[in-house]
Structure formats: C-alpha cells, structure tokens
Amino acid sequence: MYRITLECHGVPAAAGPGAAGDITQEFRSNYPHEHNVVCTFADGVLRLIAENDYDPEGLNLIDEFSDNICAYIAPFDGSIKLVSVEALS
Numbered sequence: 001m002y003r004i005t006l007e008c009h010g011v012p013a014a015a016g017p018g019a020a021g022d023i024t025q026e027f028r029s030n031y032p033h034e035h036n037v038v039c040t041f042a043d044g045v046l047r048l049i050a051e052n053d054y055d056p057e058g059l060n061l062i063d064e065f066s067d068n069i070c071a072y073i074a075p076f077d078g079s080i081k082l083v084s085v086e087a088l089s
Contacts (some may be wrong), residue, residue: 001051001088003036004058006065008046010078016041019072023048026068034061051088058082 013020020041027037027050035051048065055061062080069076 001053002056002058003049003051003084003086003088004061004084005083006048006054006058007082008016008048008065008078009044009081011041011044011046011069011073011076013044013075016044016046020024020046022072023025023068025038025066026071027064031064034064047083056085056087058085 010067020039023039024047031037033052033054037048037050039046039048040083046065048061050061052078058063062082066080069080
C-alpha cells in the first residue's frame with residue numbers, strides 16, 4: 001500500500017475551497033481503488049492525499065487528479081507536483 005501526496009499550485013482563491021470538497025467527494029464516490037482520500041486547499045494550493053496498492057510512482061493518481069481539477073476549476077493554468085510516495089506496511 002502507498003500513501004501518495006500531490007499538490008496543485010496556482011489555484012484561484014475563489015475556486016479552491018469548493019474544488020477541494022468536490023474533488024474529495026468525487027474520489028470517494030467514483031474512484032474505489034483510491035482509499036482514505038482527502039483534498040484540502042490552503043494558500044493557493046490544492047493538496048490531495050490518497051492511498052492505493054498499485055501506483056508506486058503516483059502517475060495514475062496524478063492523471064486522476066488532473067482530470068478532476070479540469071472538471072472543477074475552469075479555466076485553470078496551474079501545475080501538479082508529486083510531493084511524496086510513502087510505502088505503508
């Protein structure tokens with residue numbers, strides 16, 4: 001199992017709080033392969049933390065996060081960064 005942390009920089013302050021809640025709900029409802037998902041917003045940064053057992057480089061989660069950002073924040077011209085991947089025992 002892996003705990004993956006991603007950050008999305010450049011999120012407009014007006015869109016951030018709502019997007020964080022919407023993205024958290026979207027992952028919990030429609031991405032059953034991602035566990036313990038939480039998306040938060042602070043200081044222009046959306047932070048997504050999720051656990052899964054198949055994505056040791058976080059690449060799939062980055063793709064899923066990107067899709068959700070595009071769906072909930074438009075227009076958007078920010079960047080997504082992999083912060084960490086932690087192997088859980």
